[in-house]
Amino acid sequence: MTNLLELKDVTKSFGRVYSLRKVNMTVRPGEVLGLLGDNGAGKSTLIKVLAGVHQPSAGDILWDGVKTTLDTPRVAMSRGISVVYQDLGIIPLLSIWRNFFLGREEEVSRKLPFHWLLRTSHMRSVARQALTKLGIHIDDVDLTVAKLSGGERQSIAIARAVHFQSKLLILDEPTAALSLKETAKVLSYVRAASEQGVAVVLITHNIAHAFEVCDRFTVLFHGAVAETTEKEGVTEQELANLINTGTRMQHRIAV
Ligand SMILES: Nc1ncnc2c1ncn2[C@@H]1O[C@H](COP(=O)(O)OP(=O)(O)O)[C@@H](O)[C@H]1O
Numbered sequence: 001m002t003n004l005l006e007l008k009d010v011t012k013s014f015g016r017v018y019s020l021r022k023v024n025m026t027v028r029p030g031e032v033l034g035l036l037g038d039n040g041a042g043k044s045t046l047i048k049v050l051a052g053v054h055q056p057s058a059g060d061i062l063w064d065g066v067k068t069t070l071d072t073p074r075v076a077m078s079r080g081i082s083v084v085y086q087d088l089g090i091i092p093l094l095s096i097w098r099n100f101f102l103g104r105e106e107e108v109s110r111k112l113p114f115h116w117l118l119r120t121s122h123m124r125s126v127a128r129q130a131l132t133k134l135g136i137h138i139d140d141v142d143l144t145v146a147k148l149s150g151g152e153r154q155s156i157a158i159a160r161a162v163h164f165q166s167k168l169l170i171l172d173e174p175t176a177a178l179s180l181k182e183t184a185k186v187l188s189y190v191r192a193a194s195e196q197g198v199a200v201v202l203i204t205h206n207i208a209h210a211f212e213v214c215d216r217f218t219v220l221f222h223g224a225v226a227e228t229t230e231k232e233g234v235t236e237q238e239l240a241n242l243i244n245t246g247t248r249m250q251h252r253i254a255v
């Protein structure tokens with residue numbers, strides 16, 4: 001099976017600071033890959049490379065087996081890469097359905113040019129269906145997003161990426177600010193997205209959450225890959241050690 005995405009020796013430096021050092025990483029179609037690492041490990045830099053925000057200083061990116069460049073966020077998006085940052089790209093004072101179609105209104109206008117009413121009812125029903133398809137139950141898509149919980153906001157961003165046929169969905173700390181119950185829901189939507197064939201890169205600090213939904217893990221340590229492993233090949237304790245020390249072993253504290 002061809003990897004959906006492959007990074008080969010990707011390095012990114014800002015002046016004399018090396019944020020990524022010869023990173024090798026793969027994402028398989030439809031899998032959930034956990035991208036783990038302590039603060040400053042290079043996770044955000046890596047996703048900005050994938051989002052077309054930063055260009056690598058060295059190394060190659062292969063998309064569907066073909067060498068590619070992601071020159072701008074627009075290019076990355078047109079390849080099918082969706083990134084949900086912590087601020088989600090969602091506007092609280094707009095309704096759910098407006099947010100769902102944010103940035104895509106022109107496409108809809110082209111399809112239904114003269115029928116304002118038809119257009120809005122079309123967008124409402126598409127948004128409702130897309131949410132339902134992922135198991136998200138929100139009755140009223142006319143509610144403003146400001147009225148929703150953090151988990152529901154995440155769910156809209158995930159449903160949007162699935163509906164608009166992203167191949168790769170990157171989520172940056174989606175459960176960071178959520179309650180336990182909300183977290184469980186968001187994790188279930190992550191699984192649902194992958195069951196619809198969308199590959200997910202899940203960035204998280206929380207090893208238990210990662211363990212619950214990921215198929216594999218890539219752990220970054222000081223900008224380099226400490227290890228990539230299948231979930232079956234590692235324990236939660238070893239993952240914690242990899243994140244903290246770069247190896248599976250817990251370093252002894254010197255006395
Ligand atoms: N635009 C930038 N300019 C200079 N240094 C940066 C920039 N972005 C990130 N860094 C540095 O790269 C390293 C990795 O940061 P980052 O990718 O944000 O890590 P993480 O998301 O894992 O916390 C840090 O040392 C950070 O200070």
Ligand SMILES: [Mg+2]
Pocket residue numbers: 043044045
């Ligand atoms: Mg970060």
